[in-house]
Amino acid sequence: MRPIEEVPCNLCGSNESRIRFQAMNGWPAQGPGLYAATTDKFGAYGTIRECLRCGLVYTSPRLKAGTLLEEYQETEDKDYFLESESRSMNAYLSLAVIRRYAQGGRLLEVGCSTGFFLNAARLSYEVTGVEPSLWARRCAQEKLKLPVAAATLEQAGFPKDRFDVVAAIDVIEHVPDPLELMREIARVTRPGGIVYLVTPDIGSLSAKILRGRWWGLRPAHITYFSRHTLAALLEKSGFELLLASSYGRIFTWRYWLSRLSNYPRALYRSVEAVIRLLGIQDKFLYLDTRDSLQVVARRRP
Secondary structure (H helix, E strand, O other): OOOEEOOOOOOOOOOOEEEEEOOOOOOOOOOOOOOOOOOOOOOOOOOEEEEOOOOOEEEOOEEOHHHHHHHHHHOOOHHHHHHHHHHHHHHHHHHHHHOOOOOOOEEEEEOOOOOHHHHHHOOOOEEEEEOOOHHHHHHHHHHOOOOEEEOOHHHHOOOOOOEEEEEEEOOOOOOOOHHHHHHHHHHHEEEEEEEEEEEEEOOOHHHHHHHHHOOOOOOOOOEEEOHHHHHHHHHHOOEEEEEEEEOOEEEEHHHHHHOOOOOOHHHHHHHHHHHHHHOOOOOEEEEOOOOEEEEEEEEOO
16 A cells, blocks of 8 residues: 555645545556656546635645655656657747746756756756656756756755746646745745746636546646646745746647547547548647646746
């Protein structure tokens, strides 16, 4: 039996909550690839609660923090490279937003995976990454010759006010203590420096419509932010919100089709037939489903 713990709201500390979605059969889920970015294993999530005081949505009970870190350290995700071109293009989409606020300087990526974003960013910035997955860290270091300092930000022990930009893309929903992470990001970000975050948006229309079948509800996601709760987290950790907008991505039609595999089979088959008929499986498609959120915030003096 893996260790499980009850947790209060990470944002306000309250223990008062209501159940938003009940745990699915088979939770706590485990198995190879469960914590990989490309997993298509939806459902199998724990009991998801909504704080009655501040509205934060989170999983409780959940695996203990040390066990979660061990899972990520052991994760390998070789399918991640199947969309290498797409991931590089998405990196430039994020960088286009970041450059509006910081054109150069030292940039840190928290949860840098195999290094696609850092590889793109080093054309304009002095880059560093941290990444818990040993496999991903080695890919970034050996294939792309990127400086990946440690498994976690806390382990890296960077000096105060070290970075001009800190990015955490599809990361904050995975960590056991988002507030602690953001306070450490604030410590290593210089006054006036910026943080760039991307995360699923639990307050989006599709999340409200799809409810328990929304793609964002995954075993690896343990905190779910809306624009309101993410803004509150940034404020509490010492940042001033500058931008909050939906985040679109570029992937091949083949990839987007794979994301429909857990929805009604008739829908999947219909879209698959059209894609095959047009021969566009490997063509790229930019799609903004309006249920991922990107924010930019400035560290207050």
